[in-house]
Amino acid sequence: MDTQVADTLLGSLIDGRxxxxxxxxxxxxxxxxxxxDERLERTVAIKIIHPTQAPEAQFGVAGFVERFTDEAKTIARLTHPNVVAVYDQGTHAGLPYLVMEYVRGRTLRDVLAERRRLNPDEALAIAEQMLAAIAAAHRAGLVHRDVKPENVLVAEAPTGGTFNLVDSVVKVADFGLARAVEASAEEASGNQLMATVAYVAPELVTEGRADPRTDVYSAGIVLFEMLTGRVPYDGDRPVDVAWQHVDRDVPAPSALVPSLPKVLDDLVGRATRRDPGARPADAGALLAEVQVARDDLGNANSHTTVLRRVTDETAPVAQPTMVVAAVRPAERPAWARLPEGGGQRPHRRRADPEDDDLGGGLAGLRTRLMGTPRGRLAVAAAVVVLGLVAALGGWWFGVGRYTTAPQLVSLTKAEAEAQAALGGFTLKYAASRHDEKVPKDSVLRQDPNPAARVLKGGTITLTLSLGPEQLPVPDVVGKEFELAQAExxxxxxxVAKGPTKYDDELPAGMVLATEPKVGTAVKxxxxxxxxxxxxxxxITVPSLVGKNLNEARGILAQLGLVPVESYKDSDKPKDEILGQSPADGAGVEKGAQVKLEISKGPPQVPVPRVIGMPCQEAKQALEGQGFPTTMQLNPNGVVHFQNPGENTPVPPGTPVTVTCL
Structure with missing residues (x-):
């Protein structure tokens, strides 16, 4: 018993009872x-749902309890010796619970953990009772949805004695429980796969639907595990295991345990076909096949003679001459059959006189036919004709009506349709899936596989690729980091946290940018x-535009900022600040750079030559070109000197002094 002191329910009284x-x-x-049960003084089992299966925040406890109660009522009406009985239901601390029959024994999972695998007779004996319980549920319109060894209880045999798996009582639990939880979870977050992936039917994976044939598939996987000691598929992730049920056929048990007879391969193969329509219609139909298989194995064993070692005080020791499998009990316990005895083979009635007459007539006809050459020739011809008909029929049903499936994988949808049309095949499309290597709208897989046998003009199911799965980077700029990370x-x-930066608009802790950028398609x-x-x-950046360069340098130095200077042509005076970045009022940290645009001053023009010209004429020429002119000495004389000199580049409007003699 797995008990823990930390479990607060131990020792508590539920519902005062x-x-x-x-x-x-x-x-x-x-x-x-x-x-x-202190009221009836009996031992019971109580199953309490985990809080994670009925969270109030997702879909409300009240709605779940109502659905759970409906399922409990349905299960309680299911009365069968191989079904764990439900006595009561209720809620404790807001969580639903079931009060059930307490079965003294072990789960089938415990048995397999101890034995690893069972011999065929033990496996079929357990499967027969398990299917009897599930068949009763199917007749009541109830689907289990989660058939697995953990839900199969193996109790002590009613007759007592040693623990014998063939004679033990098998009971199935948890009818409807998976459906109650799953129905509520669907309302909260869409379809969820609640079945155990090792036993899940393909249609539950691809379409989320379940019917009695879904339980048949899971029961077939349980039988496979009992015979081989393992489940057919495994993988690193549950979703990988689930999709193997969709994409692959369950292998024959004899591929893992070569000693198993072919009748068991056929039984498991029929129960676990991927197409639900090809399986037995319900657990009752599979139960009949299991009982036939038990009869076949029993008949096979009944023809085997067991030679025992003979010893006594006088006789010599005889060596055993053969070893055979355990002989099946002559009769099953009464509780191991369905009430109506489904699947039992009818006993042949005793012969009556009319049978004797018929036998005598047939014998006489044979004597007459074989008594003459013509009769023998007619019989030989009939045998040849019947042989040819049988051969042709066998060829047609075994080979002639089949062909091989074409290679459609990796073709585009249009190419695959054209190729299928050439072979006369009909195409059906399964749900498309993402793939990192196969381009979008190309065939990812096909069923039947390439070169596999398929009926001429049959149907091929294609799965198309959606291409590599990509999604745009969500817009989380302007959101708090924790919210952005969750989204x-x-x-x-x-999510990775990058560098932090100062920003004048967004408060601390808000997302400024993403890399890759928002909207970029990524895997x-x-x-x-x-x-x-x-x-x-x-630090707030000051306004520097219009100031002289030297003044701006002084202001920035006092604030601990670094000027980065660049010059450009302008009509503004030389060294006047034309622009700045960051703009005034922006926030920066100490040591930040402030870019300054500085005026080179207006474009320079050359001073014309006026030496040798009369002073008055020279003055008119210079002022006509925008140079203010000052005359020295004799205003009526001739220009002997000029400053700036001729062709000297100076800013427009630069004063020129001429000396006249």
Missing amino acids: YRIRGRVARGGMATVYVAT LTNAGLV PGTKVTLTVSKGRAP
């Missing part, structure tokens, strides 16, 4: 306790780096 005595097991949906993680992306699992704001910087 059920005293919890110990914890039996903990599963994916519920925990099972052994309790005493990106929910989208299937990996799931891509790393997205977030740049986060540190808030406004501590």
Whole structure:
């Protein structure tokens, strides 16, 4: 018994009636306790749903309890010796619970953990009772949806004695429980696969639907595990295991255990066909096939003679001459059959006189036919004709009506349709899937596989590729880092915190930018780096436009900022600040650079030559070109000197002095 002191339910009284005595097991949906019904003084089992299976925040406890109660009523009406009985239901601390029959024994999972695998007679004996229980549920319109060894209880045989798997009582539990939980989860977050992936039917994976044939498939996987000691598929992730049920046929048990007879391969193969329509219609139909298989194995064993070692005080020791499998019991316990005896072969009635007459007539006809050459020739001809008909029929049904499936994988949809049309095949499309290597709208897989046998003019199911799965980077700029991180993680992306930067607009802790940028198409699992704001910087940039360069340098030096200077042509005076970046009022940290645009001053023009010209004429010429002119000495004389000199480049409007003699 798995009990823990930390379990607060141990020793508690539920509904004023059920005293919890110990914890039996903990599963994916519920925990099972052994309790005493103090009102009726009997031992019961109580199954309490985990809080994670009925969270109020998602879909409301009230709605789940109502649905759970409806399922409990349905299960309680299901009365069968191989079904764990349900006595009561209710809620404790807001969580639904079931009060059930307490079965003294072990789960089939415990048996397999101890034995690894069972011999065929043991496996069929357990499967027969398990299917009897599921068949009763199917007749009542109830589908189990989660058939697995953990839900199959193997109790002690009613007759007592040693623990014998062939004579043990098998009971199935948890009818309708998976449906109650799953129906509520669908309302909250869409379809969810609640079945155990090792036993899940293909249609539950691809379409989310279940009917009696879904239980047939799971029962077939359980039988496979009992015979071989393992489930047919495994993988690193549950989704990988689930899709193997869709894409692959369950192997024959004899491929893992060569000693198993072919009748068991056929039985498992029929139960686990991927197409639900090709399986037995319900558990009752599969039960009939299991009982026939048990009869066949029993008849095979009944023709084997067991030679025992003979020893006594006088006789010599005889050596055994052969070893055979365990002989099947002559008769099954009464509780191991369906009430109506489904699947039992009718006994042949005793012959009556009319049979004797018929036998005598046939014997006489044979004598007359074989008594003459013509009769013998007619019989030989009939045998040849019947042989030819049988051969042709066998060829047609075994080979002639089949052909090989064409190679359609990796073709585009249009190419595949054209290729299928040439062979006369009909195409059906399964749900498309993403693939990293196969381009969009190309064939990812086909069923039947290339070169496999298929009926002429039959149907081929294609799965098209959606191409590599990509999604745009969500717009999280302007959101708090924690919210942005949650949104990106929910989208299937990996979040990394990048550098922090000061920003005048966004407060500290808000996302400034993403890398890759918002809207970029990326694969799931891509790393997205977030740049986060540190808030406004501590130093405010002053206004420097219009100031002289030297003045601007002094202001920046006092603030601990570094000027970065560049010059450009301008009509403004030389060294006047024309522009700055960052703009005035922006926040920066100490040591930040401030870019300054500085005027080179107006474009320079050459001073014309006026030496040798009369002073008055020279003055008119210079002032006519925009140079203010000053005359020295004799204003009526001739120019002997000029400053600036001739052809000297100077800014427009530069004063010129001429000396006249």
